[in-house]
Structures are given as C-alpha cells and as structure tokens.
Amino acid sequence: MKTIEWPEAHGTSPSILVVEDEDDVRQSALLVLNQLGYRAFEARDSAEALRLLDERQDIDLLLTDVRMPGDMDGVELAFTVHSRWPRIEIIVVSGVLDLKGSRLPCGASFLAKPYGFPELRTMIDRQLARSPRRQAR
Numbered sequence: 001m002k003t004i005e006w007p008e009a010h011g012t013s014p015s016i017l018v019v020e021d022e023d024d025v026r027q028s029a030l031l032v033l034n035q036l037g038y039r040a041f042e043a044r045d046s047a048e049a050l051r052l053l054d055e056r057q058d059i060d061l062l063l064t065d066v067r068m069p070g071d072m073d074g075v076e077l078a079f080t081v082h083s084r085w086p087r088i089e090i091i092v093v094s095g096v097l098d099l100k101g102s103r104l105p106c107g108a109s110f111l112a113k114p115y116g117f118p119e120l121r122t123m124i125d126r127q128l129a130r131s132p133r134r135q136a137r
Helices: 023-035 046-055 074-084 117-130 132-136
Strands: 015-019 039-043 061-065 089-094 109-112
Touching (some): 015 046, 023 039, 023 117, 039 046, 046 061, 061 074, 061 117, 074 089, 089 117
Parallel strands (some): 015 039, 015 061
16 A cells, blocks of 8 residues: 655644553654654543543544553543544554454554554554545645
C-alpha cells in the first residue's frame, strides 16, 4: 500500500490521540508518530482521553490500548468515541486479546501488539484515507 503524504503547512497533518497507560509504550508511540509527521497527543486512560476530546476539535484518529485503569477500557472508549465523535477514526491495540470482528465499532481497526511502526503507519494511513474529515481538507 502506498504511504499517504500529508501536508504539514497550516496544521493540516493528521492529529492522533494515543491512549495508553504504560508510559514507555505511550512515549515511544508519540515519538514515532511525531517523526512520521503526525501531530500526536496523549492520554493515560479513558477519562483523560474523553476530557481531551471534549476540549479539542482537531483529533482525526484515536489509537487506544484495550487494557487500562479506570472505569472504561479501550473497547468501551472506542464505542463511546464512535458514538460521540463519529468523524474520528479508531484503531484499537492489544497484546492479550484478538478483537478482529464484531467486538469493535463499525469502521474501527484492530492491531495486535507487538506491532511494527511501518505496520502502524500503514493502518493509520488506511483509516485516515477513509475519513470524510480528511478528504474535505
């Protein structure tokens, strides 16, 4: 699959919210996503992610782990985001569960941990290419 080149000027590179409770995993993802040209934001749990999404209108994609502390896991977060912000694309990751199929919101993708960053980029580009919001820019 061809990699999509996103324009960097005027803040048009895609914005990704990374929701991951493990600091080292989250920081690695943020570093790589920034190096790949995405604008990456972070949250340690679902509550923090929902607060950030309430504050920002520019998030294009949610990248969330399944298992995390708090009242809501990553799958529940994915369904909540899909319901409240249907324009946001979603990728759910897990090293424990295989969630391919009906356990995710319509249009969401699943990526098994451990994943390679080229694989992550391909999946992000595929999800963003589907986004009506990205196509309108």
